[in-house]
Amino acid sequence: MALNYIWIGFFIIAFLAALLHFIVTGDGDVFRAVIESTFTSSKSAVMDIALPLTGVMVLWLGLMNIGEKAGAVNFLAKIAGSFFSRLFPEIPQKHPAFGQMLMNFSANMLGLDNAATPLGLKAMQGLQEMNPKKNTASDAQIMFLVINTSGLTIIPVSILAQRAILGAANPTDIFIPALIATTVSTLVGIIAVAIRQRIRLLDPVLLAWFGSIIAVVGGLTWWMSALDKERMEIVSKVGGNLILWLIIVAFITAALFKKVNVYEAFIEGAKNGFEVTVKIIPYLVGMLVGIAVFRASGAMGYIIDGLGYLFGLCGMNTDFVPALPTAFMKPLSGSGAKAMMVETMQHYGADSFVGRLSCLFQGAADTTFYIIALYFGSVGIRKTRYAVTAGLIADLAGVIAAIALAYLFFG
Numbered sequence: 001m002a003l004n005y006i007w008i009g010f011f012i013i014a015f016l017a018a019l020l021h022f023i024v025t026g027d028g029d030v031f032r033a034v035i036e037s038t039f040t041s042s043k044s045a046v047m048d049i050a051l052p053l054t055g056v057m058v059l060w061l062g063l064m065n066i067g068e069k070a071g072a073v074n075f076l077a078k079i080a081g082s083f084f085s086r087l088f089p090e091i092p093q094k095h096p097a098f099g100q101m102l103m104n105f106s107a108n109m110l111g112l113d114n115a116a117t118p119l120g121l122k123a124m125q126g127l128q129e130m131n132p133k134k135n136t137a138s139d140a141q142i143m144f145l146v147i148n149t150s151g152l153t154i155i156p157v158s159i160l161a162q163r164a165i166l167g168a169a170n171p172t173d174i175f176i177p178a179l180i181a182t183t184v185s186t187l188v189g190i191i192a193v194a195i196r197q198r199i200r201l202l203d204p205v206l207l208a209w210f211g212s213i214i215a216v217v218g219g220l221t222w223w224m225s226a227l228d229k230e231r232m233e234i235v236s237k238v239g240g241n242l243i244l245w246l247i248i249v250a251f252i253t254a255a256l257f258k259k260v261n262v263y264e265a266f267i268e269g270a271k272n273g274f275e276v277t278v279k280i281i282p283y284l285v286g287m288l289v290g291i292a293v294f295r296a297s298g299a300m301g302y303i304i305d306g307l308g309y310l311f312g313l314c315g316m317n318t319d320f321v322p323a324l325p326t327a328f329m330k331p332l333s334g335s336g337a338k339a340m341m342v343e344t345m346q347h348y349g350a351d352s353f354v355g356r357l358s359c360l361f362q363g364a365a366d367t368t369f370y371i372i373a374l375y376f377g378s379v380g381i382r383k384t385r386y387a388v389t390a391g392l393i394a395d396l397a398g399v400i401a402a403i404a405l406a407y408l409f410f411g
Contacts, residue, residue, distance in 0.1 A: 010290035014297035041292035058273030060118035065269020070254035097126035151366030189394030283377025364398030
């Protein structure tokens with residue numbers, strides 16, 4: 001129901017913003033821009049997202065099926081079982097979904113988006129098999145989705161690369177605050193969902209796992225902060241891809257050891273890739289068109305200007321306001337947020353306060369509405385319950401943390 005109101009809201013706000021623009025400026029091209037955005041975004045949803053995703057889905061669902069038949073996914077489930085069984089109490093212990101989720105979270109943390117998406121969709125299918133109400137999101141699916149929307153990434157490779165391209169004196173100077181911001185977003189998202197689901201967060205096992213995760217993130221932060229740009233890029237590229245390659249090799253090796261017909265297992269799993277991609281197309285088109293209309297109408301600019309005025313009336317330091325377009329666009333569109341980030345750095349400078357803050361916004365969370373449309377659409381869920389609210393709470397926490405950290409590190 002939440003997505004229904006949000007989607008309608010996109011069109012209503014877009015219509016009012018376009019009408020206001022026409023009344024104030026007399027420029028009727030805004031209506032043409034809005035209509036063109038519907039065709040462009042609907043085409044992009046299929047040609048730029050769904051079709052390229054098909055090949056990746058076919059590959060990784062095939063590899064995941066090899067891993068499942070070899071017992072590798074069950075092995076991963078046992079490793080994380082004690083932790084996930086408390087965050088996802090409705091899932092039976094040692095269920096393969098735990099292994100699937102662990103692989104998805106690992107790929108996300110390593111910044112391996114191409115692998116993370118099909119792994120996440122596979123995990124969502126596993127959770128859907130246990131969902132008693134097939135058109136309504138279960139508690140486990142909401143927790144899984146919110147962790148994904150919080151976008152915990154250890155090394156934001158694309159952001160660092162873009163800063164280097166735009167001439168930043170030290171492209172990696174946003175690494176530590178970006179990592180802290182995305183960690184805050186993830187923890188707040190988990191806590192928000194846990195409170196709603198009445199999960200006992202003070203459980204010793206959960207506290208031990210959270211403490212370990214924070215310690216690992218802190219250790220990596222300390223180690224990576226000592227590296228220069230070139231070495232950090234090498235570590236991020238080689239490390240992430242090496243781990244992914246080792247997973248593939250481990251799956252195939254384990255399958256051979258268990259005398260699994262590897263090729264047949266791959267084909268069996270790969271067949272589902274095309275089916276899943278076709279299923280998500282209507283959800284992608286609907287969400288991306290709504291977002292495109294909202295953006296093309298100029299509504300985003302009016303909202304940013306209004307917020308800047310209100311913050312000024314409250315006597316707040318408004319240095320952060322010019323970077324807000326990236327923060328507002330991030331839950332709606334990853335490519336749109338990246339464009340906003342690049343545009344901000346080009347206008348204000350990559351080493352400016354605003355330029356750096358826009359990078360922190362880009363790395364603090366993930367594209368909430370896109371992920372909801374993609375993941376829930378893949379299993380036909382229409383009633384999202386509180387998933388959108390919890391995802392946006394995590395996004396807001398990331399934004400607030402990014403602003404505070406920007407003032408602390410660069411203010």
